[in-house]
Amino acid sequence: MRQESFLFNKQWCNVHYPEKPNGFAIFIIGDQQHFVQEETSYWTQNADREAMIHNLTNAGYLVYYSNLYGNHWGNAASVQLARGLYHLIMKKAILNEKIHILAEGMGALTAIKLLPFLQDRLRSIVLLNPCISLRAHIDQEKNRIFFYKKLLKEIQTAYGECGMDFVIDNYYEDSSRILADMEVPLYILQIIDRNMYTKQKEFLEKIYEKRKTEHLQVMCHYLLFENRLGIPRKMAAFFHEYEKQL
Numbered sequence: 447m448r449q450e451s452f453l454f455n456k457q458w459c460n461v462h463y464p465e466k467p468n469g470f471a472i473f474i475i476g477d478q479q480h481f482v483q484e485e486t487s488y489w490t491q492n493a494d495r496e497a498m499i500h501n502l503t504n505a506g507y508l509v510y511y512s513n514l515y516g517n518h519w520g521n522a523a524s525v526q527l528a529r530g531l532y533h534l535i536m537k538k539a540i541l542n543e544k545i546h547i548l549a550e551g552m553g554a555l556t557a558i559k560l561l562p563f564l565q566d567r568l569r570s571i572v573l574l575n576p577c578i579s580l581r582a583h584i585d586q587e588k589n590r591i592f593f594y595k596k597l598l599k600e601i602q603t604a605y606g607e608c609g610m611d612f613v614i615d616n617y618y619e620d621s622s623r624i625l626a627d628m629e630v631p632l633y634i635l636q637i638i639d640r641n642m643y644t645k646q647k648e649f650l651e652k653i654y655e656k657r658k659t660e661h662l663q664v665m666c667h668y669l670l671f672e673n674r675l676g677i678p679r680k681m682a683a684f685f686h687e688y689e690k691q692l
Contacts, residue, residue, distance in 0.1 A: 447463065447465065447504075448462075451484055455530065457512050457514060457515060459512040459513070460487050460489070460510065461508065461510040461535070461538075462503050462508070464503040464504070464505075464508060466506055467508065467540075468505070468506025468507060468689075470506070470507055470544075471507065471509070471510065472507045473510060473511065473545050473548070474509060474547075474548045475528065475550070475553030475556050476488060477551025478551060478552050478642075480550070481516070483513075487511070494675075497678070501678035501679065505682045505686075507685070512527060512531050517604065518556065518604050519552060519555060520552070520580065520604075524556045525559045528560050529560060529564065532567070542692060543567050544568060545564075546568075546569050546572070547572070548574065549574070549576060550576070554576035555580060558578065558621045569685070570663075571631070571632050573633070573634050574635045574637075575640075575642065576634065577646060578646055579649050583645060583646070584601075585645060586644060622652060627660075631663035631688050633664070633666075633680075633684045634664075634665070634666040635666075635669065636667070637669050637674060638668050638669065639671050654666050663688075
């Protein structure tokens, strides 16, 4: 597997190239611990994530991701960079223009805001232990003072002068509505005993039920951490299901 690192808008990005390309790409938008540097990244240092990359590239996928300004919490800068990176990758590689997105945790916030810009160019979305309501996550962390203060500081950094007021006023139900109504196939995966976003369950259940009622493509799986090694296989099968129509 060949790997390439490069700077885009002053943020390090990685591309993992498959030996036998299938013509499709997966854009990973990571969680809080996600990082990308010139020589390394979370996805090459963490054994489970590295195995996930290998499984996906062995299935023929080109996989790419960016540092996205660190803990961005879905701010406008992360969305703009993600949008630009999509177009850059399309120029750099011979790929079908419709991509898959894999968003983990906090990354779901950026993925959701990216939808209006790339909806016609998305093949499917997989959410792994997603945070889709930042307000609910803030409420959750109030009982853990150290983490609560850290979270507030990160949000203030990500959103600048708007800070908490912006999050509270504009970030509550919109994400749920977008995910419930979009035509892009959705797969929700949750590792129930290793989930940092415990207050998201109600939102995700409503999204699942609404999509089922309206006959929109949706899947949801709950797994134990000990069964995590099966996740890449489940994702690859889901991605493949929506590659039959180019």
